[in-house]
Amino acid sequence: MKKQDICIIIPVYNSGSLIYDVIKDFKKYIDTIIVINDGSTDDTEEYINKFSDEIEYFSYSDNRGKGYALKYGFTVAYSLGYKYAVTVDADGQHLGKDLPKIINAIVENSNSIIVGVRDLGIDKMPGKSTFANKFSNFWFTVETGLVLQDTQTGYRAYNLEKVIKMSIWTSRYEAELELLITCAWRNVKIVEVPIDVYYPEPEDRVSHFRPLKDFTRISILNTCFVFLAIFYGYPSRFIRKIFTNE
Numbered sequence: 001m002k003k004q005d006i007c008i009i010i011p012v013y014n015s016g017s018l019i020y021d022v023i024k025d026f027k028k029y030i031d032t033i034i035v036i037n038d039g040s041t042d043d044t045e046e047y048i049n050k051f052s053d054e055i056e057y058f059s060y061s062d063n064r065g066k067g068y069a070l071k072y073g074f075t076v077a078y079s080l081g082y083k084y085a086v087t088v089d090a091d092g093q094h095l096g097k098d099l100p101k102i103i104n105a106i107v108e109n110s111n112s113i114i115v116g117v118r119d120l121g122i123d124k125m126p127g128k129s130t131f132a133n134k135f136s137n138f139w140f141t142v143e144t145g146l147v148l149q150d151t152q153t154g155y156r157a158y159n160l161e162k163v164i165k166m167s168i169w170t171s172r173y174e175a176e177l178e179l180l181i182t183c184a185w186r187n188v189k190i191v192e193v194p195i196d197v198y199y200p201e202p203e204d205r206v207s208h209f210r211p212l213k214d215f216t217r218i219s220i221l222n223t224c225f226v227f228l229a230i231f232y233g234y235p236s237r238f239i240r241k242i243f244t245n246e
Contacts, residue, residue, distance in 0.1 A: 005083040006103060006157075007032040007056075009076075011069030012048070012090035014040045020047035023055060025096040026088065032056065034085075036073045039063035056080070067175020071168060078160045084110075089154040098155070098195040106157050109191045113162075113183050115148065116155030116195035132218075136177055139222040143229040144184035145237075148192065151180055155195055162188055174218045181225055185233040187240045 008030050012019050019035070026033060035048055037059035048057060058076060070087060077085045084106050088094040098116060105114045120130050133152040140151045154176065163179065166186075170178050183190060225233070 004031070006030065006106065007034055007077050007080070007082045007085055008099075009034045009036065009070065009073035009085045009087045010090050011036045011038055011066050011073060011087070012040065012044055013038040013063055013066070013069075014042045015044050015090040016042055017047055018092045019044055019090045020050060022088065022090055022092055022094075023048070023051050026099065027051075027054065029096045029099040030086075032080075032082070034058070034073055034076055034080075036069040036076075038066065038069040065172035065175070067168065067173070067178075068171040070175060070179075071171075074158065074160060074163055078164045083160055084157055085160055086157045087154060093197050093199060094155045095196055095198060098193075101193050101195070102155070102157050105191055105193045106159075109189060111159060111162070112189040112191045113159065113180070114157035114191050114193055115150060115180070116153050117150040117192045118153055118195060118197040120150070136218070139225070140177065140180060140184075143181055143222070143225045143233060145234070146184055146190070148180070148190065150192070151177055153195075159188075162186075170217070170221060172217060174221045177218065178221065178225075181233070185229075185236050187237055 008026055010019070010022060010033060012035060023033060023035070033054075034056040035058070037045060037048065037057070039060060039062045045059065048055070056076065058072065073087070074085060086099065086102055094116070102114055102116060120133060133150060136151040137148060141147050162183070166179070166182050168175055168178055168182065180190065
């Protein structure tokens, strides 16, 4: 695997100066960073423009959700000739120093999806994040028969050849769970790598997660996927194992 085969994708929405620090941090470890501005209305673009000659930057006027921004980023990365994309969040919780571990996991598991596993027991982990992750982990196991420790992590590495062909219905936070479920149903191996995470003090955090709306959307998605798992997911995994040795 060549260094130029891998890029970083950062979807961003109203993260202000945090995006500047994230880009600066990850530029130490990788050459190509693709930033997708998901309709930010604050000063986010001003900070991104400080790296105008150092990154690939794409934006659109309306906020369409993290899932949409990720899919947009995958399409851009694939069109630019990259084979793998590492995704990180724009709020500063993911650290560039963990990127070599993620890349090593890609090298050793080139046909897999790599997920960075956070320590959910750290003191500053927001309570709603811990609950959301346990909730998501449970339904992922019900729908796939597999166990993952952190299905809500945004620090991941994707084989673009695989994800670019997937039809993802959702466009917001739930899209990341849908991606994992779809990969599992297609017998794409999911590899977990422990990562560190940084959470600032509550008053300094930026979060666009809307507990009522987003939990409702995730619940609806899981309800649909339980039925799909019975009639498509589990049979599909079984058939692929028999006929394709995947």
